[in-house]
Amino acid sequence: MNQDRLGIYYRMLNIAPGASAKEIKLAYRKLAFEYHPDRNTDADSEEKFKDITEAYEILIGERKAPPQASNGANGQGRNTNGKPSGTSAYGPNAAGPGNAQKTRQGFAGSGRKEQQPPPGKNDKYARANQAYREQQAKASARKSNIHPGARRHKNKKPTSNTAGLIQCAVTGVVSAQPRLVEFKIVRGFFNSMRTETVSAYLAPKGARRMALKASFKTWLRGFWGWRSFVPAWRAILGNMRGGTFPAEGNAKLLFAQATAFERSGNRPLARAVLLQARDFIGTNRSALAEQIRTSIRRLEDGQPARRVRDEWKQVGTLVALLHLSPLFVLIFALLIAFGPGQGFLTRDLPTMVAEKSTEITRQVAQMIGEDRDPYYVDRDLLNMREGAGVNTKVIRRLARFETVYVSGDSEGIWVEINTSIGETGFVNLDALVPGNGADARDTWCSQNNCD
Known part of the structure; x- marks a missing residue:
């Protein structure tokens, strides 16, 4: 089989005639990655994928080339582009119109000859066709704008109710002052360290819960490496202070929340939320900042601006103690094991319990008048x-x-x-x-x- 006869398949893979098996394989992988239906949402991506699969199998010898792939080395039957006349470089008719009735559609491409499979391979072909149909069904049901191999965003996305108001990702409540809050989780082991940032749209109560959860994860896994010791402490203290609030993200969030309040008819509250958004943008001149300022001017009614009570300023003493509670437990354990409390659990405490139990028993006996x-x-x-x-x-x-x-x-x-x-x-x-x-x-x- 000469190279002129297989020229159309080399052109499908964008390689020169006579390329090595390694070059053919690399070219096929590159094109398959580009035109795979699960990755490419174009209408003709599936047909192109089938064609390059057929060309690859023919060039490496897994499939026989149709006899009408070329009309000979003299170039008869070809147009000015070097392709068979009346055909395109892709599709089931790439081998020439004269063979259109002699070919059938295979599970991996077109251009197969009508021939019976070897004995014992009927089940193999049936399973392959069934797997291909299932794959196509899954691909058609999958959203076309989502890469199937892409890593999903781990952070919780904002949820909204029927009125469009954004709810807290933890408690599910609608707040007049939601925030996009980021917390740090540090994991370390010997010389390795990994820092993870978790963020969500939260109300104050939900933010406290997520901050405690992030701190406890850092306590459990952040102090096992010498490189992660200081970053773990920084993460815990940052979570204890309430995390960080990205200015741009919070401005967008509050603008959307204010728009939902205005649609529901609560214009004073919408204006109050926009004032919070303005605090985040400051003197910024971006398009979002101009939209916020325009909305504030539009909602002015001649009355003094209403401000909601800020629940994000102070961190409670109890919350801070909860973040540091593992440290207190560790100190207590060290005092019991090596400090002044050494032997308290094994010697003093059992003695105290026994003496107190005896005293209580005596008082109960006196109370009920036993032996009196x-x-x-x-x-x-x-x-x-x-x-x-x-x-x-x-x-x-x-x-x-x-x-x-x-x-x-x-x-x-x-x-x-x-x-x-x-x-x-x-x-x-x-x-x-x-x-x-x-x-x-x-x-x-x-x-x-x-x-």
């Missing part, structure tokens, strides 16, 4: 005093039939008692009768017909 004989008050009202004597302060008055427990020795007519609720005091010994107060009350009521 109960007494009840046999007077209508009985003063319980702080000490043994009538001159001491009265704690409270005990009701009749109230159950008490003797907790100490008597001092004359006075005795120390504990009430059922844990109170301790002194009462007159003559007013106490052995027994349970509830049983004594039931007996008295049965005898006196009380309700």
